[in-house]
Amino acid sequence: MSFRTRLRYRFGDIDEAGIAYYPKLLHYCHCAFEDWWSDALQHPYPRLLHDDKLGLPAVKLEVEFYAPVRYGDEPWVHVAVLRLGTSSVEFAFWMTRGDDPKPLCRARVLTAAVDMDTMQKRALPEVWRTKFQQHLIREEDFPSGR
Amino acid sequence: MSFRTRLRYRFGDIDEAGIAYYPKLLHYCHCAFEDWWSDALQHPYPRLLHDDKLGLPAVKLEVEFYAPVRYGDEPWVHVAVLRLGTSSVEFAFWMTRGDDPKPLCRARVLTAAVDMDTMQKRALPEVWRTKFQQHLIREEDFPSGR
Amino acid sequence: MSFRTRLRYRFGDIDEAGIAYYPKLLHYCHCAFEDWWSDALQHPYPRLLHDDKLGLPAVKLEVEFYAPVRYGDEPWVHVAVLRLGTSSVEFAFWMTRGDDPKPLCRARVLTAAVDMDTMQKRALPEVWRTKFQQHLIREEDFPSGR
Amino acid sequence: MSFRTRLRYRFGDIDEAGIAYYPKLLHYCHCAFEDWWSDALQHPYPRLLHDDKLGLPAVKLEVEFYAPVRYGDEPWVHVAVLRLGTSSVEFAFWMTRGDDPKPLCRARVLTAAVDMDTMQKRALPEVWRTKFQQHLIREEDFPSGR
Numbered sequence: 001m002s003f004r005t006r007l008r009y010r011f012g013d014i015d016e017a018g019i020a021y022y023p024k025l026l027h028y029c030h031c032a033f034e035d036w037w038s039d040a041l042q043h044p045y046p047r048l049l050h051d052d053k054l055g056l057p058a059v060k061l062e063v064e065f066y067a068p069v070r071y072g073d074e075p076w077v078h079v080a081v082l083r084l085g086t087s088s089v090e091f092a093f094w095m096t097r098g099d100d101p102k103p104l105c106r107a108r109v110l111t112a113a114v115d116m117d118t119m120q121k122r123a124l125p126e127v128w129r130t131k132f133q134q135h136l137i138r139e140e141d142f143p144s145g146r
Numbered sequence: 147m148s149f150r151t152r153l154r155y156r157f158g159d160i161d162e163a164g165i166a167y168y169p170k171l172l173h174y175c176h177c178a179f180e181d182w183w184s185d186a187l188q189h190p191y192p193r194l195l196h197d198d199k200l201g202l203p204a205v206k207l208e209v210e211f212y213a214p215v216r217y218g219d220e221p222w223v224h225v226a227v228l229r230l231g232t233s234s235v236e237f238a239f240w241m242t243r244g245d246d247p248k249p250l251c252r253a254r255v256l257t258a259a260v261d262m263d264t265m266q267k268r269a270l271p272e273v274w275r276t277k278f279q280q281h282l283i284r285e286e287d288f289p290s291g292r
Numbered sequence: 293m294s295f296r297t298r299l300r301y302r303f304g305d306i307d308e309a310g311i312a313y314y315p316k317l318l319h320y321c322h323c324a325f326e327d328w329w330s331d332a333l334q335h336p337y338p339r340l341l342h343d344d345k346l347g348l349p350a351v352k353l354e355v356e357f358y359a360p361v362r363y364g365d366e367p368w369v370h371v372a373v374l375r376l377g378t379s380s381v382e383f384a385f386w387m388t389r390g391d392d393p394k395p396l397c398r399a400r401v402l403t404a405a406v407d408m409d410t411m412q413k414r415a416l417p418e419v420w421r422t423k424f425q426q427h428l429i430r431e432e433d434f435p436s437g438r
Numbered sequence: 439m440s441f442r443t444r445l446r447y448r449f450g451d452i453d454e455a456g457i458a459y460y461p462k463l464l465h466y467c468h469c470a471f472e473d474w475w476s477d478a479l480q481h482p483y484p485r486l487l488h489d490d491k492l493g494l495p496a497v498k499l500e501v502e503f504y505a506p507v508r509y510g511d512e513p514w515v516h517v518a519v520l521r522l523g524t525s526s527v528e529f530a531f532w533m534t535r536g537d538d539p540k541p542l543c544r545a546r547v548l549t550a551a552v553d554m555d556t557m558q559k560r561a562l563p564e565v566w567r568t569k570f571q572q573h574l575i576r577e578e579d580f581p582s583g584r
Contacts, residue, residue: 008330010319011326012167012170014161016217016487017487017493019495021158021468022495023462030459031300035300044364045303047364049454055455057503057506060501061460061500061501062501063500063501064498065497065498072338119506154472154476156465156468157472158465158468163349163408167319168349169315169322172314172318173313176313176315177448180448180449184446192308192510195308195309203314203360204314204357205356205357206355206357208353209353209354210352214349218482218483218484218485262309303453306454307452308452308509
């Protein structure tokens with residue numbers, strides 16, 4: 001089951017070509033990741049970082065851009081889990097517009113669970129593994145625009 | 147005597163109106179402030195923050211925009227000191243293009259010297275007061291586009 | 293009567309001092325300005341720019357920072373009108389946290405009404421003048437943290 | 439033969455974990471791409487967009503992060519061409535620190551040549567194909583940190 005959040009694409013997030021600057025699209029994926037923690041998991045990401053000393057930095061990204069996002073768009077950003085390892089999690093993100101299920105772009109982001117004090121890899125705590133499992137999707141359910 | 151640094155206005159720093167997004171112009175002033183520490187004072191700002199535990203957060207800004215900055219512009223950003231208090235420093239920033247001395251915008255930024263561990267105000271160390279004095283300009287030498 | 297919108301302060305909007313990077317606070321004010329158009333005036337700012345060919349670029353800013361904003365904060369950003377000229381509008385922005393009315397920062401932003409095709413000043417259309425009047429506040433109602 | 443440019447990692451480009459926010463690392467790759475146009479090809483990217491009506495938007499990204507970038511780092515960002523198609527170019531970017539050839543991160547960015555008026559694919563002009571060939575590297579010369 002995936003989570004989705006609606007974000008407003010902003011005035012200053014456009015590039016000289018008049019469309020979304022791609023680093024900003026990745027910023028919007030991170031915003032959706034944060035909303036997923038706050039609104040789906042009910043545990044804001046700052047609490048995970050500061051109280052639980054657990055972080056999930058990206059180690060690998062794969063991103064495909066299918067159609068431009070423009071200023072004034074209010075895309076849905078969808079978040080799901082593709083794979084769960086001992087100390088790694090692969091997240092899926094994709095953006096859609098309105099009721100159209102066809103994605104505008106999608107990203108898979110491999111993250112490593114790290115201890116925030118040492119920045120060393122650690123095992124993903126069982127409490128999160130269980131929660132993350134509820135957001136697992138199968139590879140064939142990760143929508144592609146190709 | 148003021149310091150200047152040349153910055154490239156970037157592809158993603160434009161807004162939907164096709165001109166510089168104003169929060170980005172303030173980012174460019176902060177970049178120039180960092181270049182001033184590295185290149186004029188020969189003491190990079192991260193060293194000041196981490197080794198000397200001294201920071202200079204902004205407490206007040208006044209900014210005037212005279213002419214648009216566009217993608218492809220490589221404005222000079224000028225840095226000088228307008229006033230030195232016991233624990234405060236007012237900086238002047240202005241941008242010019244090519245050899246034209248007329249400013250595109252200018253900002254005065256009042257900062258407070260703070261201890262980075264406590265975020266409490268502290269006296270500005272004498273070593274920096276002396277250095278800053280070399281960059282003092284008079285109010286009438288702070289160029290205006292009005 | 294002022295408008296307010298709640299924004300999430302994001303993971304990547306922090307500076308090395310661990311608090312809000314001040315150009316980002318101004319970005320958040322602009323986000324609130326856009327939300328005001330969409331949610332209060334029911335006329336999204338991109339439509340104003342593209343269909344009505346009217347823009348409101350900033351010509352002058354005055355900003356005061358009273359208390360740090362941190363990652364995980366979800367500040368209210370308040371928007372109101374301080375002054376209405378023939379072709380200029382001065383907006384007031386301030387941020388508060390939770391139920392505390394004490395502002396974390398405030399900004400007054402003087403904007404000029406411009407024709408988006410020519411970027412020349414033009415008179416503010418009557419329809420917007422009337423709408424803006426409903427959001428006028430008096431100077432003494434613009435909250436200060438000093 | 440690859441091109442390199444030295445960029446200053448900035449105060450506001452850090453995330454709450456105290457390291458480079460990954461969307462900003464991609465922004466730095468785009469900055470290096472722009473410097474490559476200005477300094478290696480001697481044809482600034484804004485001229486390509488506006489005068490030649492040619493753009494190179496990203497259609498696919500693959501990024502690997504090997505080691506954190508921090509505030510105060512002045513990484514070299516390297517730019518090269520991995521593959522040249524009829525209307526597509528795959529670029530390689532990697533960051534190194536000081537004299538250490540080990541990359542901190544690397545990205546391959548597949549771009550499509552588009553007409554800026556129509557945003558439709560077009561053939562890459564011969565003049566650029568020839569120039570780009572001088573920056574071709576072999577897959578095995580694209581440094582990996584794994």
